[in-house]
Ligand code: ADP
């Protein structure tokens with residue numbers, strides 16, 4: 001055991017020795033590892049710093065490059081900016097100069113405009129004066145031509161002139177022409193019939209139309225009267241002549257069973273009534289808006305009674321209702337309750353006239369199938385408003401004074417009355433209510449298609465038709481008497497002897513303008529009637545000449 005212990009102890013000591021040896025070895029290698037670590041660290045540090053410097057160099061180089069290009073770019077930019085600002089400056093300078101020039105031009109224009117305004121004022125003044133002169137001249141021209149004047153229209157021979165009529169005298173060539181227009185102021189009647197005194201006579205009128213002259217030509221001489229109408233004068237245009245002589249043709253145009261339809265389509269064939277209305281509206285359109293308006297009434301005088309052809313029954317259907325004509329306190333003729341329709345244009349007017357025409361009483365006589373046995377009176381009442389708002393429409397003293405006397409300061413009942421057909425449609429009366437100072441004047445255009453002037457013997461009528469004829473003759477005689485009284489400048493003019501003259505009172509005589517359109521059939525058959533009509537025209541015309549000889553006026557009612 002002891003031995004064993006000694007061996008083991010030596011072995012142990014040996015092992016201890018070996019352990020110490022190995023521990024020393026381990027210490028050494030740890031040191032070496034640490035050293036290696038440190039060297040590695042150093043190596044790594046070294047490596048890193050060299051990449052950084054490389055990178056730094058590259059970046060620096062790049063930065064330098066960038067900076068350089070930036071610098072050159074900035075330089076370029078600033079150069080560019082300088083260039084641009086220079087051009088802008090030039091532009092601004094140019095613009096300022098332009099504005100200065102424009103300012104100068106503007107000032108010149110302002111001066112020019114001022115000058116123009118002044119000359120416009122002067123021209124307006126002069127225009128006003130010229131307008132007054134125009135009116136005065138126009139009126140003196142019309143007065144020179146005569147406030148009453150007579151035109152004569154000879155119609156062409158027509159197929160129905162061939163019919164022998166009631167006469168038994170077979171030797172007469174009925175269609176032979178006996179009345180001619182010798183020139184545009186002379187009618188020649190030339191006839192030699194076996195067994196009759198031969199006729200060779202001339203008649204002078206202000207104007208004579210031959211059978212070829214158009215409706216246009218006839219109206220051309222009528223239209224100056226319409227200027228007078230708007231200047232404030234009453235105007236009357238009437239067609240006188242026997243049945244079939246062309247009165248309705250001249251006044252209205254070709255007829256189609258009491259209808260103007262044909263005429264409306266055939267514009268060139270329109271008669272005086274539609275054309276005058278068109279002209280009135282044309283003239284009004286040249287005036288300040290709202291200062292004029294037009295009302296229409298249509299009446300028929302039949303057997304000395306007045307029928308309102310625009311009166312409507314409760315269903316709105318038109319029917320002729322009897323009216324009466326009275327003289328107002330101012331001495332004017334008036335038909336109380338007469339229907340007046342406001343019209344705003346010529347076609348509205350034609351529509352109204354057409355409706356009323358269908359009511360006209362006609363009676364077939366031997367002379368002509370559509371002979372009208374009544375007088376047709378179409379009246380256009382033109383109301384003119386003048387006051388502060390509209391300016392004085394009549395600048396000339398005389399007219400203004402004349403019309404001021406007539407001007408009514410209050411509005412007629414009709415205009416205040418809302419039931420009235422006219423006030424509901426016309427714009428003007430409504431505007432009028434606003435100002436109290438307004439004055440209004442009414443002028444009248446009366447267009448008359450008289451009943452046939454033939455004698456009873458010629459038409460061969462009896463009974464009721466004879467009564468008609470006698471009324472017609474009486475009214476036409478009354479018309480002749482009125483013209484005669486005016487010619488002789490008698491204090492009393494017998495307007496009230498018949499409804500016809502009473503109705504037309506305001507547009508015949510005084511400073512009213514009357515145009516009588518004598519219508520003549522040229523045929524031999526109508527010689528007596530034509531002579532009678534020409535006699536009537538001659539006497540009416542002498543009214544103006546002031547040289548009426550008290551000779552026998554051709555008898556109107558020969559057959560009575
Ligand atoms: P009035 O009204 O005088 O009785 P109308 O006007 O009815 O006469 O005319 C009778 C006929 O003569 C109608 O057929 C009409 O067309 C025709 N006539 C009248 N005047 C002319 C004219 N100037 N040109 C052509 N035809 C006319």
Ligand code: MG
Pocket residue numbers: 244247248249370371372449
């Ligand atoms: Mg007729």
